[in-house]
Amino acid sequence: TIAYKDGAWQQGEVKPYGPLTLAPSASVLHYGQAIFEGFKAFMQPDGSIGTFRPEANAERFNRSAARLAMPALPVELFMKAADALISIDKGWVPKNVGESLYLRPFMIATDAFLGVRPSKEYLFVLIASPAGAYFPQGVKPVTVWISEDYVRAAPGGTGEAKCAGNYAASLLAQAQAQDEGCDQVVWLDAVHRSYIEEMGGMNLFFVYNENGKPVIVTPELTGTLLPGITRRSLLQVAKDLGYESREVKLTTQQWRDDIASGRMTEVFACGTAAVITPVGQVKAKGFNFTINNGENGPVTMALREALLGLQHGTAPDTHGWMHKVC
Numbered sequence: 357t358i359a360y361k362d363g364a365w366q367q368g369e370v371k372p373y374g375p376l377t378l379a380p381s382a383s384v385l386h387y388g389q390a391i392f393e394g395f396k397a398f399m400q401p402d403g404s405i406g407t408f409r410p411e412a413n414a415e416r417f418n419r420s421a422a423r424l425a426m427p428a429l430p431v432e433l434f435m436k437a438a439d440a441l442i443s444i445d446k447g448w449v450p451k452n453v454g455e456s457l458y459l460r461p462f463m464i465a466t467d468a469f470l471g472v473r474p475s476k477e478y479l480f481v482l483i484a485s486p487a488g489a490y491f492p493q494g495v496k497p498v499t500v501w502i503s504e505d506y507v508r509a510a511p512g513g514t515g516e517a518k519c520a521g522n523y524a525a526s527l528l529a530q531a532q533a534q535d536e537g538c539d540q541v542v543w544l545d546a547v548h549r550s551y552i553e554e555m556g557g558m559n560l561f562f563v564y565n566e567n568g569k570p571v572i573v574t575p576e577l578t579g580t581l582l583p584g585i586t587r588r589s590l591l592q593v594a595k596d597l598g599y600e601s602r603e604v605k606l607t608t609q610q611w612r613d614d615i616a617s618g619r620m621t622e623v624f625a626c627g628t629a630a631v632i633t634p635v636g637q638v639k640a641k642g643f644n645f646t647i648n649n650g651e652n653g654p655v656t657m658a659l660r661e662a663l664l665g666l667q668h669g670t671a672p673d674t675h676g677w678m679h680k681v682c
């Protein structure tokens with residue numbers, strides 16, 4: 357933990373996992389100044405431990421902080437905290453492919469003050485937990501539910517920030533998706549209620565077949581969806597694999613049409629937790645359709661293998677994305 361008071365970050369402390377002490381009037385409990393990040397540490401073949409693009413998480417953390425009127429945490433401090441926590445015991449970073457140590461940094465407003473204004477005191481906390489393989493039984497496509505009743509983020513809102521409130525607002529839609537037999541929600545834009553934005557905790561990608569060549573397409577960053585680090589990495593990995601990629605605006609109608617015509621061959625979601633998840637079926641109130649016969653697609657799986665190879669150190673780190681911890 358690192359406390360922020362009197363306009364400065366204080367000396368950090370490493371403590372055993374346990375409850376935090378907060379005043380009942382702590383600002384975060386009432387006005388929701390809470391942001392977080394998620395990234396992973398992977399055991400490398402030489403026995404060292406590497407984190408995947410932690411600077412990108414530190415930078416996004418500070419963009420979230422700025423939107424929530426919270427102080428920035430110097431990137432070096434974010435990195436130092438993560439390295440120190442992971443290095444306590446190398447043994448808690450799992451060794452198998454697909455497994456990792458998940459890191460969860462967060463910052464909350466701790467001012468004991470009832471009143472709508474930015475807090476003056478904050479607490480930065482970093483916790484970690486070993487994470488098993490996301491698909492222990494092998495990769496299997498998920499089913500998604502297009503949310504037409506609720507929106508996640510509106511222009512000018514906090515959609516681009518990784519703040520707790522965005523997730524609070526999404527829980528009811530996630531529950532609805534589950535009631536409809538789906539794994540995750542697909543969010544649409546708030547203005548037209550037709551452009552595809554992202555999923556509950558992942559960004560979306562679409563694979564087109566253009567004259568026999570795969571083209572990778574993802575919704576452009578409009579300010580209302582989370583700029584995923586996996587998304588950004590995959591746009592580069594796609595290029596490395598010789599796939600063309602594009603950032604576009606795509607409506608649900610176009611999605612249906614492109615699947616029906618066979619131009620769109622695969623769909624997948626990506627994020628830190630699952631890396632890449634194929635999407636096999638899409639449901640909404642008035643329609644539902646299947647993608648690639650509900651099976652894992654070849655382009656999806658090639659991208660997945662390439663990214664996992666980089667993270668687990670079995671492929672060369674040509675972009676300098678791995679940070680050596682210890």
Ligand code: PMP
Nearest residue numbers: 557558559582584585586627628
């Ligand atoms: N969108 C949302 C809403 C998310 O919560 C996440 C997970 N952080 C993502 C996208 C994917 O982002 P990343 O690749 O940085 O994990």
